[in-house]
Amino acid sequence: MASGIDWFRWHHGSVTDPKFQLVARKANARFGDVIALWAFILEMASQDSERGHISQIDFETLDYMLGADEGTSIRILDAMTARGLIVGNRIASWEKRQPKRERENDNSTERSKAFREKQRHATPCNANETQETPREEESREEESKPLSSANALEVRSDADEPADPVSESKKLPSCPHQKVIELYHESLPYCPQVREWNTTRQKYLQSRWREKAVSLGWQKDDEGLEWFRRFFAFVGESKFLTGKSDGRSGKPPFLADLEWLMRPSNFAKVVEGKYHA
Numbered sequence: 001m002a003s004g005i006d007w008f009r010w011h012h013g014s015v016t017d018p019k020f021q022l023v024a025r026k027a028n029a030r031f032g033d034v035i036a037l038w039a040f041i042l043e044m045a046s047q048d049s050e051r052g053h054i055s056q057i058d059f060e061t062l063d064y065m066l067g068a069d070e071g072t073s074i075r076i077l078d079a080m081t082a083r084g085l086i087v088g089n090r091i092a093s094w095e096k097r098q099p100k101r102e103r104e105n106d107n108s109t110e111r112s113k114a115f116r117e118k119q120r121h122a123t124p125c126n127a128n129e130t131q132e133t134p135r136e137e138e139s140r141e142e143e144s145k146p147l148s149s150a151n152a153l154e155v156r157s158d159a160d161e162p163a164d165p166v167s168e169s170k171k172l173p174s175c176p177h178q179k180v181i182e183l184y185h186e187s188l189p190y191c192p193q194v195r196e197w198n199t200t201r202q203k204y205l206q207s208r209w210r211e212k213a214v215s216l217g218w219q220k221d222d223e224g225l226e227w228f229r230r231f232f233a234f235v236g237e238s239k240f241l242t243g244k245s246d247g248r249s250g251k252p253p254f255l256a257d258l259e260w261l262m263r264p265s266n267f268a269k270v271v272e273g274k275y276h277a
Contacts, residue, residue: 009098012216018234019083021273027075033066037076045091052094054086175209176221177202180228184258187232190242192257204262235261238275
């Protein structure tokens, strides 16, 4: 154990990060084995005397533990290294992602004690009131309401056309369209530029944003923008999506634009790595 630290941070969105699906494809490995190996080396790096450093790995034993074919673990590690997740014998950007200690002046323990003390002296009536959180109330409200057209938009994500105009749900985050468009232009300058962002295109992007916000539990726009930054970077690694593959039947190479990427079936296939041969 390094410096008495017996924990490491696991970042939201890691399991759904497209780069791990690409690693699985490149290594010809199961996606679950990739995530398990990533967790294993993070734990190993956290416990090393030089925190962030990866010690010698017994790949034969690791393959056995994963129930994988011989050589699977080393292929996964090689693919992670090629993706820049590992540099030399260290986890890339370890110090940035894994601080040595929690925030200074963190008084969460004191707050917990104060809360328990308040609960101890609460009357039965007040105790019932404090135990019921706004989140629980919202959950009951959602359960009691019929499925709205806004919710239906999320359910029918396999449709290839946007739904009719619907009112925004206050419980779901709105999409910062302009910032996402700027990320698209910055990450994919060779793809078609967005000249007009009409209602149809807005609905495609809004639906994808809200789907990921619900599934990953975004609390701030910055979290969503970071996910889309990684998504566009992932798109940039596809020869087909970026016009680097030969066109068919003499046609120009295909170039994915933002509307095409946000269409539900295309979006799902991109995330699954189906255009990253």
